Amino acid sequence: MPKREKSKRLQVVITEEQDSLLTKTAYQLSNPERLVSKAEVVRLGIEMLNRAVEEGKLDPKLLKDIEGA
Amino acid sequence: MPKREKSKRLQVVITEEQDSLLTKTAYQLSNPERLVSKAEVVRLGIEMLNRAVEEGKLDPKLLKDIEGA
Numbered sequence: 060m061p062k063r064e065k066s067k068r069l070q071v072v073i074t075e076e077q078d079s080l081l082t083k084t085a086y087q088l089s090n091p092e093r094l095v096s097k098a099e100v101v102r103l104g105i106e107m108l109n110r111a112v113e114e115g116k117l118d119p120k121l122l123k124d125i126e127g128a
Numbered sequence: 129m130p131k132r133e134k135s136k137r138l139q140v141v142i143t144e145e146q147d148s149l150l151t152k153t154a155y156q157l158s159n160p161e162r163l164v165s166k167a168e169v170v171r172l173g174i175e176m177l178n179r180a181v182e183e184g185k186l187d188p189k190l191l192k193d194i195e196g197a
Contacts, residue, residue, distance in 0.1 A: 065144045071167045073174070075134045080178045087181050088191070098140045103190055104173025105142070109149045110187070111176070112156050118179070121172055122157070 071101075138170075 073081075081097045088095040088103075111117045142150075150166045157164040157172075180186045 066141050067144060067147045069140045069142050069147070069150075069166075069170070071138045071140070071170045072135050073138050073171060075136060077171060077174055078136045078138070081138075081174055084174075084178045084181050088186075097138075100177060101138070101140045101170060101174065102142060102146060103193065104177040105146055105150055105153075105170065106193065107180070107187065107190055108169060108173040108176055109153045112153050117157075118176065121176055124172065124175065 069101075140170075 078097075081100050085095045085097050085100045088100065108117075147166075150169050154164045154166050154169045157169065177186075
């Protein structure tokens with residue numbers, strides 16, 4: 060991540076299932092030399108989703124999830 | 129999203145740039161009949177990242193971002 064000039068606090072309500080997904084993903088991205096936190100997973104997710112949207116490569120299944128929300 | 133049984137409050141510190149990305153992505157996913165919130169973008173990002181990790185399709189550039197953090 061680039062240097063933090065200004066930061067914002069983001070509050071999101073997630074389900075327990077999403078919380079477990081976060082933990083699992085953080086663990087899978089971790090290794091003995093680098094522990095990835097859940098907050099990092101969220102930041103990565105934001106960047107990944109943004110990239111997908113910019114490239115028009117958004118997984119249609121995810122869009123369905125939105126529509127079903 | 130499935131029914132919320134239990135929910136958790138997630139707090140993440142993000143940069144202003146990431147906050148702008150969120151807003152931009154939420155806007156791009158919105159349409160006149162469906163306004164997508166920043167919280168929804170975060171939840172989608174979590175699911176998308178999890179899916180990518182499960183499928184072993186994680187964008188190597190994103191992993192580099194982690195390493196550079």
